[in-house]
Amino acid sequence: MANARFPALSLFLILFMLSLCAESMASDRNSNEALFTDERLHSAILAFYASDWHTAQDLINELKDDHPGQPTVYFYDSMIPFWAYFFAGSQPEDARNFLQRSERAIDISERHLRTARNDTSTVLLLSGLHGYRSLVAASEREFRTAIRSAMTGFGYTRQLLALNSNDPNAQMGRGVFNYMMGTIPSEVRWVTSFAGLSGDREAGFAQLEEAAQADSYVSIDALMILTFLYLRDGEYAEAKRTSARLVELHSENVIFLYHHAQSLQQLGEHEQAAAYFQKVVALDHEKLKQLTQSASKQLALLTEG
Incomplete structure (x- = not known):
């Protein structure tokens, strides 16, 4: 039975933020203190997990006004259309909405990272956001955007691997990257070859399966993406x-x-x-x-x- 506090919809990679260890969240705690002690953030996350998206969006909009420049708020803002698109209908307008919001979230996160270089949580966010963009763009057959996002996201994933190669979040990013690069259609494969990039579909699945065994929230995320990809591939x-x-x-x-x-x-x-x-x-x-x-x-x- 699902936890009564979150009666609906856990999401592939949405639990990403909650899987961050206390040290990661504390790496730039001073600049984020006001946000993380704001009860509206907790309420917005609860509403999000309960898929009460109207309440979540209203609270997120308030938080954006009161805590400008904080990546966490914009991350959740972009996740609402991502969830709607990727798991509940694949409507093109949801894809466009997500790509627009995630671009804003990435811009905010990159600017934040320039002033807080040791904020590991923001590196995790950027790795995830670019990974989501690659999956949505690929589903919409915008392969150049998908490749560019996968390449950029993997750059952030490499930073995580350098910190801890066994980190389940890093394994998730590496698995998505390998799957994406290993299943690029032949008509655009020259782009990845020119960039010296390659992937391995089976390695991607193996890495995602490893992340699914993790003793953390990321295991739920990995299971969801595995289910989606196995269905997509007829397995x-x-x-x-x-x-x-x-x-x-x-x-x-x-x-x-x-x-x-x-x-x-x-x-x-x-x-x-x-x-x-x-x-x-x-x-x-x-x-x-x-x-x-x-x-x-x-x-x-x-x-x-």
């Missing part, structure tokens, strides 16, 4: 395995339930798939109506068949 047995772990951890998370149902459906386990689609329909999450509608359609197909 349905693997998707079933990773999504089952997610459902076990967060049994009322409609995104996890939906992806698990998809994997079961693709494997021909129709009765079980129908049961999970029914759970999604019954929960009827107000901010994720597209998932409810899609689950309802799949349920009708399965029960009619």
